[in-house]
Amino acid sequence: MTSWRKLSLFFCFAAFARSAMAGEPKPPLESVGVWQAPPGSTQIPIWPGAAPDGTFRPQPPESVETYDDPAAVGGKSQAVTNIAVPTMTIMPARGADTHTAVIVFPGGGFQEVFIDLEGTEICGWLTQKGVTCIVSKYRAPGGDDFWDSKLHRQITPRIPRALQDAQRTIRLVRSRAAELGIDPHRIGVLGMSAGGYLVAQTSNILAPAYRPVDAVDQVSSRPDFAIALYPGHICRDGGAFDPTLQVTKAAPPTFIAQAWDDATDPICNSLMYAAALDKAGVSTEVHLFAKGGHAFALRHKNEPVGLWPHLVELWLKQIGMMQ
Numbered sequence: 001m002t003s004w005r006k007l008s009l010f011f012c013f014a015a016f017a018r019s020a021m022a023g024e025p026k027p028p029l030e031s032v033g034v035w036q037a038p039p040g041s042t043q044i045p046i047w048p049g050a051a052p053d054g055t056f057r058p059q060p061p062e063s064v065e066t067y068d069d070p071a072a073v074g075g076k077s078q079a080v081t082n083i084a085v086p087t088m089t090i091m092p093a094r095g096a097d098t099h100t101a102v103i104v105f106p107g108g109g110f111q112e113v114f115i116d117l118e119g120t121e122i123c124g125w126l127t128q129k130g131v132t133c134i135v136s137k138y139r140a141p142g143g144d145d146f147w148d149s150k151l152h153r154q155i156t157p158r159i160p161r162a163l164q165d166a167q168r169t170i171r172l173v174r175s176r177a178a179e180l181g182i183d184p185h186r187i188g189v190l191g192m193s194a195g196g197y198l199v200a201q202t203s204n205i206l207a208p209a210y211r212p213v214d215a216v217d218q219v220s221s222r223p224d225f226a227i228a229l230y231p232g233h234i235c236r237d238g239g240a241f242d243p244t245l246q247v248t249k250a251a252p253p254t255f256i257a258q259a260w261d262d263a264t265d266p267i268c269n270s271l272m273y274a275a276a277l278d279k280a281g282v283s284t285e286v287h288l289f290a291k292g293g294h295a296f297a298l299r300h301k302n303e304p305v306g307l308w309p310h311l312v313e314l315w316l317k318q319i320g321m322m323q
Contacts, residue, residue, distance in 0.1 A: 035064045035080045038120055043089040046168045052210040053159045055084045055139055071299050072117065080137060081112040086165040089135040091123040098130040100186040100321050103169055107193025110140045110162060117297050118192045125298060125309055132182050134173055138165035164210045166198045167221040175216045186321055188225035192297065193265060196231025200273055203251040225321055226254045227312060230294055232265035234273050247276040253283040253319050257308045259292030285315050
């Protein structure tokens with residue numbers, strides 16, 4: 001098996017291999033059709049027609065893989081694969097509404113999207129705090145679309161489909177601010193692992209990654225604040241900073257958290273990104289935990305790494321995004 005395929009498979013199952021309770025990655029218990037949003041939420045396609053630039057070819061049907069995961073709600077976790085129709089799932093704020101929205105980009109190594117561990121579970125926390133939460137189910141086709149099999153190393157995809165979907169989702173949420181009951185200037189992004197990389201991209205790449213398709217694409221895709229948890233893909237081979245990510249002063253206030261013992265995405269991802277933001281003059285808060293591994297999400301509540309949601313809440317209040 002070639003090196004790039006080994007790396008791809010590693011990322012496919014990383015969320016379970018890297019969790020505190022997991023041992024060797026296990027095959028899915030079952031694989032079923034298109035992912036269905038949980039009750040009380042609304043899932044809508046983000047594009048009016050076919051998504052730009054299609055998907056990786058050949059494109060198998062979308063499926064939801066279910067894994068044994070003792071730490072998950074109900075003891076199961078789900079990952080969505082072969083996403084051809086990207087969507088956003090809106091989960092409305094509960095209790096005292098802050099009129100703030102957060103778009104969540106789950107991780108999955110750009111091979112799949114861990115939709116509950118790093119998506120709906122995160123929204124469960126945010127909506128309780130009066131924040132409207134949107135889960136992005138973006139295209140993550142994997143394969144040669146994201147990995148360079150000749151150079152055997154990670155590269156930026158030739159067609160940035162995940163970035164296209166991320167930008168479009170931010171624009172769509174902002175264009176529907178009145179309908180959603182949110183302030184169009186209080187829309188943030190939160191991403192984990194590969195989703196953390198999308199946070200960095202949407203914070204700094206403001207030019208459209210696709211040709212406009214309708215009036216929504218005239219709306220800004222810049223988030224008003226950004227939260228990157230254990231981000232990946234920023235620190236490249238040899239400790240080089242991703243050459244395609246030009247960090248500028250236009251990036252929004254940013255919160256970064258990661259564990260030093262992260263065996264999947266090295267700590268240099270957070271350190272290098274924080275340093276670049278600071279150099280550009282962007283307000284940045286960084287929390288580095290001794291332990292927590294990768295994909296800690298809302299797990300490990302009785303450990304120091306489990307404090308990150310509280311720290312995010314304090315930070316959001318400090319920057320005026322949460323009352």
